[in-house]
Amino acid sequence: MIPATDVEDQTIAVLGFGRSGRATAAALKAGGARVIAWDDGADTRQQAEAEGWEIVDLTRDANWTGISTLITSPGIPHLYPKPHPVIERALRLGIPVDNDIGLFFRSFATEDWHRFDRIPKVIAVTGSNGKSTTTALIHHILAESGRPTQMGGNIGTGVLSLEPAEDGEVVVLELSSYQTDLARALTPDVAVFTNLTPDHLDRHGGYGGYFAAKRRLFAEGGPDRAVIGVDEIEGLYIANQLAMAPSDDRVIRVSSGQKLDGPGWSVFTRKGYLAEYRKGRQAASVDLRGIAGLPGAHNHQNACAAWAACRAIGLAPREIEAAFHTFAGLPHRSQLVAEIGGVRYVNDSKATNVDAASKALQAFDRIRWIAGGLGKDGGIADLRPHLSRVTKAYLIGHSARDFALELGDTPYEIAETMDQAVANAASEAQPGETVLLAPAAASFDQYPNFEKRGEHFTDLVRAMERGLPSA
The missing domain is CATH 3.40.50.720 (NAD(P)-binding Rossmann-like Domain)
Structure with missing residues (x-):
């Protein structure tokens, strides 16, 4: 405590x-x-x-x-x-x-620190999507490199339940907009902004209020270094507001899918390769394509943000790359559950909206897609550009029939339940295909939360892996 x-x-x-x-x-x-x-x-x-x-x-x-x-x-x-x-x-x-975040930042530093060889640091991660994976990945990299580290905030342990910092420790915090919006003290050493998509708009009085809540971590926090995802205009704006010149390396720009030019510090991915540039020169390059715990462009963006944050506190590229290969991913977020008979089973139960499901669909080819639940306003029409990757959809829950009307020519069946969907997808899947749970819907029609939904899928797959009948 x-x-x-x-x-x-x-x-x-x-x-x-x-x-x-x-x-x-x-x-x-x-x-x-x-x-x-x-x-x-x-x-x-x-x-x-x-x-x-x-x-x-x-x-x-x-x-x-x-x-x-x-x-x-x-x-x-x-x-x-x-x-x-x-x-x-x-x-x-x-x-x-x-709130507790403000109280944490006011109380974290202690008189013991003057005896430390290395002052403890705080890395704080915010954004709409990917912040949990980015936070966990940074924490994993630090642990694998031998740095003392704790993780908390909106993931894992509450901030005030963390232990007082030891010499050289790095605390990694995931912070939601609810937490950053009110905290009276926000003073991380490194602050990370992943991306921005509409969420919690009623709580923040609209999209502008939601962005303002995220921006507080940078505008009022004054981090020594800021890692900014610049694939949306909001990230570009924050990076521009913080940098005093194009070469200001207190701001590290990150992107998934575009090369970032200029004399500053940047980390980006293109076609599965991560590249770090500084002062116009390439400083490192990593092939992300074979890393099982980081599939798809959205996870490559998370990898860029984590890479940049760890480089900002002095970790070497070889340390970070080695840790990437041992990262298992977070449960319910593009989690590879098993590979059975050449078929991969992936649990992305956290994909509760169309934007998250879109990223999951883009991460794989030849997909047996399990989708449905309590659908959200707007349906799944925005997923149509990615349905060419879907071999067949298996629809469950309250919105199964509504989803079916928006699938166009994509083959589908109304499976109703997770048990039936997994059983049918497994019986029809061929080697090289992926059975993907990415519901594009809330879970509350059949489960208390997305975690329980993902756990049910995982239990069914692991029972198959052991050769047991489905429960």
Whole structure:
């Protein structure tokens, strides 16, 4: 745990008492603060009270006397579509509102650091797609190279549940727009922007607000180095705003699919090859095509971002390349589950929207595609340019028949369930083909979340691999 600093003898309120709220409360208490807590759920309040936490009804004005700060869980709206009533009350009273990310950045550095040979660093990753894989890949590269490292934030461990840094350690954080939007302190050493596609627009008051939330990590964070994906105009804009000259190597531009020119520092992929350029000269080149844990152009973009971040803190190209080959990928994100009889089975259950499914389809050829679930507005019409890669679609869930109407000449069947889809795809697949779960839909019609959907697919495939009947 990272104890909060500069909070001794203060009364600090914590709104939302799930995993993040509990970790925040523990960090504040360890720092000497009096913690009062509130959660909208009666069961959560009762459990917290049983654990010894002081529950105070923050919906009542009389209970705000003496409170110096409100720390809110990132999932609770603070501005759009409208602020939570407790947060609005704090705003009206002039009480600072923060979240655990801001508290982390204020508390991470300690007096012990003056005895370290190498000051710890923080790499923070944000963006719409690929940030989890990029974060995990950076963490993997650091671990494989022998650097002490921890990973947390929006992936894995909550930031305040991390351990205090040791000599030379690098903490890698995935940060969502919910986290960057409100944090009052954002001071990573290296900040990474992967890309931007529409998401969470109601929470941010539109696309501009969503972009502004991501941009805060760079505009207000002031990282020593910024790694910026420039395949969208928003990334180009951030890179331009940060660079003081074309050759300013504090900004590392990354791209998947286009060569980046100019005298600055860039990392890009073309036709499966990663290239690093600095001051107009090539500094390194890596063939990504045979790396099983990084399939497809979208993962090549993640590889570029991770490469750039690790180079920014001094890792050598050979260290990074070696670690690429041992990266297994994240569950449910283009995860190679097994190869049976020359047929690959890939779990991309995280592809819950058309944009993510598009990237998955472009990563493979000769696809037996398992898709469907609770479809989103707009259907799957935007996937038509990639359907030539699909040998046959196996449609499941609530939107199976709606999806079927948009497949054109692509062969399909209504399989209804995952069990039937996997069984039918496996029985028809030929060596060299890929059975790909990339639903292009939410999971909530049949599963509680995309993880459970992906786990079901994985269990079915591994049962086949062991020669067992499907469960």
